[in-house]
Amino acid sequence: MRYRINGKMQSQTMPEGTTRAEARTKLTELVDARNKGNAVETSKLTVAQWFERWIELGAPGRRRERVGQRTLERYEELLRVHVTPKVGDKLLQKLRSTDIDDIYAGLEDVIAPRTARHVHSVFNASLGTALRTGLIAANPMEKVVRIPRPDAKPVVADIDDDDGDQEFDDHSEGLTxxxxxxxxxxxxxxxxxxxxxxxxxxxxxxxxxxxxxxxxxxxxxxxxxxxxxxxxxxxxxxxxxxxxxxxxxxxxxxxxxxxxxxxxxxxxxxxxxxxxxxxxxxxxxxxxxxxxxxxxxxxxxxxxxxxxxxxxxxxxxxxxxxxxxxxxxxxxxxxxxxxxxxxxxxxxxxxxxxxxxxxxxxxxxxxxxxxxxxxxxxxxxxxxxxxxxxxxxxxxxxxx
Structure with a gap:
C-alpha cells in the first residue's frame, strides 16, 4: 500500500494472507489518520536505536521530565541487558506485543520479579514516549498478555541494589x-x-x-x-x-x-x-x-x-x-x-x-x-x- 504524508510517499506491507478488502480498510484508516494529523511516517529506526535516543533525551516519561543520571544509567542497563538482545535489531514500528510477551517469558527464569517489573516499567515508558512523539501509531505494550508482577515468587536473587535509592533492602533480623x-x-x-x-x-x-x-x-x-x-x-x-x-x-x-x-x-x-x-x-x-x-x-x-x-x-x-x-x-x-x-x-x-x-x-x-x-x-x-x-x-x- 502506498500513500502520501506532507507530499512524502509512504508505504506499508500487509501480512501474508491479507485480503483486498482488509487492505482497503487499512489504507482508509491510514489516509484518515493523515487527514486528522495523526499519521505516522514510515521509519527505519530500530528498537535499539530508539532506546539510545530515548536515553540521550533523558528518558522522559508522561511528565516529560529528565530523570537523574543514576536512574538514567539504570534504565539504560535494564534495556541493554534484558530487551535489546531480543528485539534490538527489529524496526520500532514492527515491534509487536507478542515480541514483548516472549521477552517477559524469558525473564521469569533469570531475574527476580522486582527487576522484571522494573524492566517492564522502563520498556513501557520508552514506548510511551515513542507513541507521543509520533514514531509509532500504537503502543504494543497495551496488548501484552502477561506483565511481570513484582510480588511473584522469586527465582533467583536480585542484582546489587546498593544504589542509595532503595530503602529497607532486606528483612534480616535487626542487630542488638x-x-x-x-x-x-x-x-x-x-x-x-x-x-x-x-x-x-x-x-x-x-x-x-x-x-x-x-x-x-x-x-x-x-x-x-x-x-x-x-x-x-x-x-x-x-x-x-x-x-x-x-x-x-x-x-x-x-x-x-x-x-x-x-x-x-x-x-x-x-x-x-x-x-x-x-x-x-x-x-x-x-x-x-x-x-x-x-x-x-x-x-x-x-x-x-x-x-x-x-x-x-x-x-x-x-x-x-x-x-x-x-x-x-x-x-x-x-x-x-x-x-x-x-x-x-x-x-x-x-x-x-x-x-x-x-x-x-x-x-x-x-x-x-x-x-x-x-x-x-x-x-x-x-x-x-x-x-x-x-x-x-x-x-x-x-x-x-
Whole structure:
C-alpha cells in the first residue's frame, strides 16, 4: 500500500494472507489518520536505536521530565541487558506485543520479579514516549498478555541494589546494640570505619554520606546538614560522578549527632589535616592553622600510590559497597552497607521513637518507614522489651 504524508510517499506491507478488502480498510484508516494529523511516517529506526535516543533525551516519561543520571544509567542497563538482545535489531514500528510477551517469558527464569517489573516499567515508558512523539501509531505494550508482577515468587536473587535509592533492602533480623558495636568496631582497621560508624549512627544513605563536606558539620549545634548526594553508583565514560540535590524534599534535612559521633568525625578531620600539611602522627601542632578547602569532602577518594590527595574528589560508591560487603562477610555479618540504614531506623522504632521523627531523621516518608518496618524481623532486644512490657501490663490488671 502506498500513500502520501506532507507530499512524502509512504508505504506499508500487509501480512501474508491479507485480503483486498482488509487492505482497503487499512489504507482508509491510514489516509484518515493523515487527514486528522495523526499519521505516522514510515521509519527505519530500530528498537535499539530508539532506546539510545530515548536515553540521550533523558528518558522522559508522561511528565516529560529528565530523570537523574543514576536512574538514567539504570534504565539504560535494564534495556541493554534484558530487551535489546531480543528485539534490538527489529524496526520500532514492527515491534509487536507478542515480541514483548516472549521477552517477559524469558525473564521469569533469570531475574527476580522486582527487576522484571522494573524492566517492564522502563520498556513501557520508552514506548510511551515513542507513541507521543509520533514514531509509532500504537503502543504494543497495551496488548501484552502477561506483565511481570513484582510480588511473584522469586527465582533467583536480585542484582546489587546498593544504589542509595532503595530503602529497607532486606528483612534480616535487626542487630542488638552489642552486635552493631562489634560490626562497627570490626571496621576500625579499615579506611571505611568513619563511613560505617556515621551510617550506623545516622541512617544516612551511602551516596549522601559520600557527598558530605566538612562545611556541613556544625560542632557547636551538634548537627550534620544533608544537602546533596552523589549522582552515580560508578563512573563510566558516558556518566561521570557528580553531585545532586536529595531525591525528595524530605531528603534535605539536618541530623542531630551525639558526642561520640562528633568526636569520631573530628578525629577524621584531624587525620586529613595532617595528611594535607604533611605532619606525621604524634607531632603536636595546632591543627586549627591547617585550613581545608571550602568544598572538602569528609570521605574523599583514596589516591593511588604516588598521587596526591584531592579532598574534593569523591569515592566511587559501588567500590565502597563492595569493600563493605567483603569485610562484613569476614566479620560473619553478611549484610550490605545499605542495611545499616534499616538497622538504624528499626532500632529507633524499637526504642519507642515516633515514626514521623524517625522518618524525618532518615529523610523518608513515614508511611514507607512504617510499611518497611512491619516487614522486618524485630531485634532480640526489642523482643525482650516487648515481653517485659506485656508482663508488666498484665500484672497491673491481673492482680490476685
Amino acid at each position: 546494640e552489642a552486635e552493631l558495636a562489634t560490626l562497627v568496631e570490626g571496621f576500625r582497621p579499615s579506611g571505611l570505619y568513619p563511613i560505617v560508624a556515621l551510617a550506623a549512627s545516622t541512617g544516612a544513605r551511602r551516596n549522601e554520606l559520600l557527598a558530605l563536606r566538612w562545611a556541613d558539620l556544625d560542632v557547636e549545634k551538634k548537627t550534620l546538614d544533608i544537602r546533596r548526594a552523589l549522582d552515580r553508583s560508578a563512573p563510566t565514560e558516558k556518566f561521570k560522578l557528580a553531585f545532586k540535590p536529595p531525591k525528595t524534599a524530605r531528603g534535605r534535612r539536618t541530623v542531630d549527632l551525639d558526642d561520640a559521633t562528633i568526636e569520631m568525625l573530628l578525629g577524621e578531620k584531624r587525620r586529613l589535616q595532617r595528611l594535607v600539611a604533611g605532619i606525621p602522627d604524634g607531632v603536636d601542632v595546632d591543627l586549627s592553622l591547617v585550613k581545608l578547602p571550602a568544598k572538602a569532602l569528609m570521605f574523599p577518594a583514596v589516591p593511588d600510590t604516588g598521587n596526591a590527595l584531592v579532598l574534593t574528589a569523591p569515592r566511587v560508591p559501588r567500590n565502597v559497597s563492595k569493600e563493605f560487603r567483603r569485610r562484613a562477610d569476614l566479620l560473619k555479618f553478611g549484610i550490605k552497607l545499605h542495611t545499616l540504614r534499616g538497622i538504624h531506623a528499626t532500632a529507633l522504632l524499637d526504642a519507642g521513637m515516633p515514626v514521623d521523627l524517625v522518618a524525618q531523621r532518615i529523610g523518608d516518608d513515614p508511611a514507607v518507614v512504617l510499611r518497611n518496618y512491619s516487614k522486618r524481623k524485630r531485634s532480640k532486644d526489642a523482643k525482650e522489651r516487648l515481653a517485659n512490657t506485656l508482663t508488666a501490663l498484665a500484672a497491673s490488671f491481673l492482680k490476685s
